[in-house]
Amino acid sequence: MKKLAKAKDKDKFNGSNAVKxxxxxxxxxxxxxxxxxxxxxxxxxxxFTFYMNLETLAYSFQRLNRFTGEMRFSGLxxxxxxxxxxxxxxxxxxxxxxNTFLWLGLNVLVIGPISLVVSYVLSKKIPLHRFYNAVLxxxxxxxxxxLTMVWSFIWxxxxxxxxxxxxxxxxxxxxxxxxxxxxxxxINVFIYCVxxxxxxxxxxxxxxxxxxxxxxxxxAELDGVSNWQEFIHIIVPSIWPTFATVxxxxxxxxxxxxxxxxxxxxGQYGTSTIALKVVDEVLGGGDYGLASAAGVVMAxxxxxxxxxxxxxxxxxxxxxx
Amino acid sequence: MGRKFSxxxxxxxxxxxxxxxxxxxxxxxxxxxxxxxSVPEFxxxxxxxxxxxxxxxxxxxxxxxxxLSYFKWSIIVTLVGTALQMIFSAMTAFVLAKYKFKGNAxxxxxxxxxxxxxxxxxxxxxxxxxxxxxLFNIYGLIVxxxxxxxxxxxxxxxxxxxISWSYAEAAFIDGAGHFRVFWNIMLPxxxxxxxxxxxxxAIRIWNDYFLPSILLxxxxxxxxxxxxxxxxxxxxxxxxxxxxxxxxxxxxxxTILLYIIFQDKISKGFLMGGLKE
Numbered sequence: 319m320k321k322l323a324k325a326k327d328k329d330k331f332n333g334s335n336a337v338k339x340x341x342x343x344x345x346x347x348x349x350x351x352x353x354x355x356x357x358x359x360x361x362x363x364x365x366f367t368f369y370m371n372l373e374t375l376a377y378s379f380q381r382l383n384r385f386t387g388e389m390r391f392s393g394l395x396x397x398x399x400x401x402x403x404x405x406x407x408x409x410x411x412x413x414x415x416x417n418t419f420l421w422l423g424l425n426v427l428v429i430g431p432i433s434l435v436v437s438y439v440l441s442k443k444i445p446l447h448r449f450y451n452a453v454l455x456x457x458x459x460x461x462x463x464x465l466t467m468v469w470s471f472i473w474x475x476x477x478x479x480x481x482x483x484x485x486x487x488x489x490x491x492x493x494x495x496x497x498x499x500x501x502x503x504x505i506n507v508f509i510y511c512v513x514x515x516x517x518x519x520x521x522x523x524x525x526x527x528x529x530x531x532x533x534x535x536x537x538a539e540l541d542g543v544s545n546w547q548e549f550i551h552i553i554v555p556s557i558w559p560t561f562a563t564v565x566x567x568x569x570x571x572x573x574x575x576x577x578x579x580x581x582x583x584x585g586q587y588g589t590s591t592i593a594l595k596v597v598d599e600v601l602g603g604g605d606y607g608l609a610s611a612a613g614v615v616m617a618x619x620x621x622x623x624x625x626x627x628x629x630x631x632x633x634x635x636x637x638x639x
Numbered sequence: 640m641g642r643k644f645s646x647x648x649x650x651x652x653x654x655x656x657x658x659x660x661x662x663x664x665x666x667x668x669x670x671x672x673x674x675x676x677s678v679p680e681f682x683x684x685x686x687x688x689x690x691x692x693x694x695x696x697x698x699x700x701x702x703x704x705x706x707l708s709y710f711k712w713s714i715i716v717t718l719v720g721t722a723l724q725m726i727f728s729a730m731t732a733f734v735l736a737k738y739k740f741k742g743n744a745x746x747x748x749x750x751x752x753x754x755x756x757x758x759x760x761x762x763x764x765x766x767x768x769x770x771x772x773x774l775f776n777i778y779g780l781i782v783x784x785x786x787x788x789x790x791x792x793x794x795x796x797x798x799x800x801x802i803s804w805s806y807a808e809a810a811f812i813d814g815a816g817h818f819r820v821f822w823n824i825m826l827p828x829x830x831x832x833x834x835x836x837x838x839x840x841a842i843r844i845w846n847d848y849f850l851p852s853i854l855l856x857x858x859x860x861x862x863x864x865x866x867x868x869x870x871x872x873x874x875x876x877x878x879x880x881x882x883x884x885x886x887x888x889x890x891x892x893x894t895i896l897l898y899i900i901f902q903d904k905i906s907k908g909f910l911m912g913g914l915k916e
Binding site: 347348349351352355356358359360362363365366367368369370371373374376377436439440442444445446449450451452453454455456457458459460461462463464467468469471472477479482513516518521522525535536538539543544545548552570574576577581593596597599600601606607609610612613614616617 | 641642643644645648649652653656657659660662663664665666667669670681682685686727728730731733734738740746749750753755756759760761762763764765766767768782783785786787788792816817818821842845846847848849853863864865867868871880887890891894895898902905906909910
């Protein structure tokens with residue numbers, strides 16, 4: 319403070335030349351400040367985002383030499399292996415690939431729309447709506463480890479809640495090893511994702527519905543619209559940008575899904591995904607090249623899918639505005 | 640509110656939502672009740688109330704399973720990780736929102752592009768990098784949490800954009816430096832953003848499983864999520880489920896209590912984060 323005050327005093331006597339010097343010095347401290355503030359965040363980004371993505375691309379063209387422990391350029395070998403594995407469904411790569419797209423459908427066509435209906439219903443402030451809003455959000459504050467553990471207690475074969483209920487109702491023949499049966503495992507993991515996934519979307523969509531001007535809804539009510547008409551012609555168009563965000567988030571998430579099948583079924587019984595295959599190859603097999611090729615293919619397909627969905631969502635929005 | 644539902648629609652909606660809500664809560668009640676039973680009692684009947692509310696399982700969970708250590712490390716990682724994430728996100732956002740310089744817009748778009756790319760695909764080089772740099776431990780975990788260019792930055796960014804620069808100019812005339820303006824004037828004005836970022840980051844880090852499960856290979860240094868998972872895997876051989884139930888209740892109780900107390904703030908924080916993505 320004192321120094322600055324002194325410098326200012328000096329400026330008064332030395333005239334314009336000193337002012338220039340002073341502003342130069344100010345520019346320098348300003349630039350140093352910008353540099354210091356951004357140094358670590360940018361370094362962190364350069365290492366963990368930029369370098370990792372670039373290196374993944376590089377790895378996808380290399381194979382590990384088991385004797386020297388070095389990665390060697392190998393052209394498209396990894397991609398060839400990957401596509402062969404997908405086509406022949408060896409190590410259930412084909413299933414994993416298919417499941418990733420099933421998840422895309424689940425997130426975009428099932429969880430999104432269900433969440434929209436739920437948030438519409440709750441926007442009517444029906445009895446217990448506060449309780450529902452609070453409870454539906456619980457999966458977002460509890461670790462996925464505990465959530466999947468509790469889910470596996472529900473569906474456990476012997477002391478599980480569902481099988482117990484079925485036995486009590488005399489429906490013994492319906493009891494199953496739900497998460498250990500190829501017929502039910504995948505659908506069970508999907509139901510888990512719906513069960514745990516509505517709360518977050520509901521929060522965001524409810525926020526958007528609450529912002530719709532009251533007058534619009536009131537005048538529509540006076541015109542005698544039905545709930546269905548209100549939902550389709552007022553609610554959906556009004557909150558479409560938010561619904562589009564939710565849908566895009568769901569679509570991107572579909573290409574990252576791996577924890578749910580990993581924690582619920584270890585990726586067995588036909589529940590694996592491409593992302594889980596990447597994790598398995600790195601942590602289990604040590605095939606970094608193949609894992610990276612799968613990662614690159616996943617990113618490209620994810621980008622194309624999200625881009626197309628975004629195009630469609632924008633087109634719908636343009637239609638309404 | 641618009642048009643109200645007719646009676647039948649309302650009843651159907653209430654029934655479905657009620658079943659859904661119960662399915663979300665009941666498993667914890669079931670776990671809670673069974674956490675007081677002995678193992679044979681649990682196997683003979685999972686639905687009856689426990690013969691006595693003995694705390695044996697809880698004592699065993701605390702003594703035999705490192706629960707206290709898991710909690711200690713979860714608290715450390717969450718506090719440090721959240722603080723660093725908040726500070727670095729605020730720093731980046733402040734400079735990008737308030738200072739004109741070459742590359743400003745470019746850095747911002749890099750940040751956006753960064754969190755749109757799926758991260759799982761890059762696991763192989765990440766794994767190799769962490770192994771080679773000696774970061775395959777809790778320090779590596781903290782370094783990875785200490786980001787300043789994620790969604791948190793975008794939340795801060797939109798707040799700083801709204802704050803008038805005249806406050807800063809007044810402070811500059813009083814002789815304050817750039818950092819003082821940031822720390823003492825601008826950051827306190829973005830208090831709402833700090834609350835949102837703080838709460839959501841803390842919950843995310845506390846609950847994080849994947850990164851810690853890879854990096855925390857030392858059994859003495861593990862977080863609650865990682866520790867519980869290894870307990871669950873062990874149970875498949877020991878079959879002392881009731882102890883696991885007690886551990887689950889111990890791990891969930893603090894979160895649920897905090898959620899009940901701060902429900903509005905937590906939802907608001909997530910709402911802000913969700914919309915800015």
